[in-house]
Structure formats: structure tokens, C-alpha cells
Amino acid sequence: MELCEERKDNHQVEKGENMGDPRRLKKKFRKPKHPFQKERILEELEFLGKYGLRNKREYWKARTILADWRNLARQSRRLTREKAIEVQQDLIRKLNKLGIIGAEAEFEDVLLLTVEDVLKRRLQTLVFEKGLASTPHQARQYIVHGHIQILGKKINAPSYLVKLKEEDFIDFTPNSPLSKPKETTTKSEA
Numbered sequence: 001m002e003l004c005e006e007r008k009d010n011h012q013v014e015k016g017e018n019m020g021d022p023r024r025l026k027k028k029f030r031k032p033k034h035p036f037q038k039e040r041i042l043e044e045l046e047f048l049g050k051y052g053l054r055n056k057r058e059y060w061k062a063r064t065i066l067a068d069w070r071n072l073a074r075q076s077r078r079l080t081r082e083k084a085i086e087v088q089q090d091l092i093r094k095l096n097k098l099g100i101i102g103a104e105a106e107f108e109d110v111l112l113l114t115v116e117d118v119l120k121r122r123l124q125t126l127v128f129e130k131g132l133a134s135t136p137h138q139a140r141q142y143i144v145h146g147h148i149q150i151l152g153k154k155i156n157a158p159s160y161l162v163k164l165k166e167e168d169f170i171d172f173t174p175n176s177p178l179s180k181p182k183e184t185t186t187k188s189e190a
Contacts, residue, residue, distance in 0.1 A: 029060035030067070051119045052128070052136025058159060062118040069095065073110045099164035123148070124158035126170055132178075147176040 032040060044056050053059055069091065076087040088107045095101045100117050101109050119125060124139045127148055133139035140158045142148055148155060150162065151169045162170070172179035 029057055029064045031060060047115070047119065050136070051122070051125055052140050052158075053119075054140070054158075059115070059119075061159065062122075063115050066113055066115055066118050069113070070111055073107065097163050097165075098161055099167065118161075121161050122158065123150075123155060123160040123162050123170070126162050126167060130170055132170070132172065142172075142178065147172055147178050149173045 034040075044059050047053065047059050048056065072087070072091055076084045076091070078084075079087060091110060092101065092105060092107060095110065095113075096103055096105070099121055100113065123143060124136060127133050127139040127143060128136045132148070133142055143158045144156055146154055146156055149171060150166050154173055
């Protein structure tokens with residue numbers, strides 16, 4: 001009987017059920033508290049279509065990222081003067097690198113950010129705005145299929161937040177069939 005229990009314990013350890021299984025990651029989003037609000041649902045659907053999001057979870061992730069930044073900004077007001085300035089400057093520097101706020105932005109501007117500001121910095125949106133794809137959905141497909149690179153590195157995550165200095169280096173990968181200009185042949189040549 002003891003041998004059977006020992007084998008079960010070993011089996012659980014091998015599967016990783018008791019030891020912080022890497023497959024059980026923390027959620028990166030928070031759901032709305034009230035699931036059925038018509039105005040909120042319509043707003044979410046508008047963003048899903050405008051930015052080519054796959055599902056509402058992607059919208060909730062962007063909303064959660066923004067909420068975390070704003071929460072950090074609010075909490076920094078409770079700290080001592082020196083520590084608050086340090087935390088605020090770090091947050092402003094981070095958002096400036098991401099291109100969410102401008103270089104001359106003040107700390108109060110962090111509290112005025114919207115979800116749309118975060119969604120505009122996604123790789124999927126920038127590929128579409130740069131003209132590499134004709135729709136946001138096509139931009140998503142190009143990214144997932146491995147046709148897009150930044151600074152020579154292939155990125156296959158449409159939700160990647162592009163830094164301001166990387167924005168000019170978004171392009172097709174060299175081995176992608178989309179990177180070569182299409183050759184048109186006229187009827188007389190064929």
C-alpha cells in the first residue's frame with residue numbers, strides 16, 4: 001500500500017502538478033466586473049474591429065496594462081517626495097521609450113492615457129499604418145506567419161509593443177515573398 005502511494009507522489013512530481021507548473025501562468029488581463037453592459041460591449045466590439053484584435057481578451061490585456069501604469073502613478077503620490085519623483089521619472093521614461101507619451105509630457109499626462117494609446121503602439125497596428133498590409137487583419141496574418149521583422153529580428157506576436165526607436169525599422173523579412181516587389185507582365189511580353 002505504501003509503495004502505491006509513493007508511486008502516485010512520484011507521478012505527480014514528474015507531471016509538475018505540485019511544483020509550480022510552467023504551463024499554469026498568471027493571467028495578463030482582468031475581466032470586466034459586470035459582463036453584460038451594452039455600452040461597454042459595443043465599445044469593445046468597436047476596438048476589436050478598428051485594431052483587428054482576435055478576441056476581447058486582447059482588448060482586456062491592453063486595458064490592464066494601462067490600469068497598471070495608472071495605478072503605479074496613483075501609488076507614487078503616497079510615497080515620500082524623493083522616492084515619488086524617482087518612480088514617476090522611471091514611469092515617464094518607460095512610456096516615452098514606448099512612444100505612448102511625448103518627450104515633453106508631464107506626470108499628470110500618465111493619468112490621461114486611454115486604451116487607444118496602448119493599442120496604437122501594437123506591432124499589428126503599426127504594420128497596417130505603415131502600409132505593409134491593407135487591413136489590420138491582414139497585418140495580423142503577416143506577423144503570425146513570420147513575414148515581419150524589426151531591426152532584423154522576426155517578430156510573430158501581433159501584440160508586441162513597439163518602442164519608438166524601433167518604429168522606423170519595421171519591414172518584411174528578407175526571405176518573405178512579400179518583400180520582393182511584384183513583377184507585372186504585360187500581355188505582349190507573355
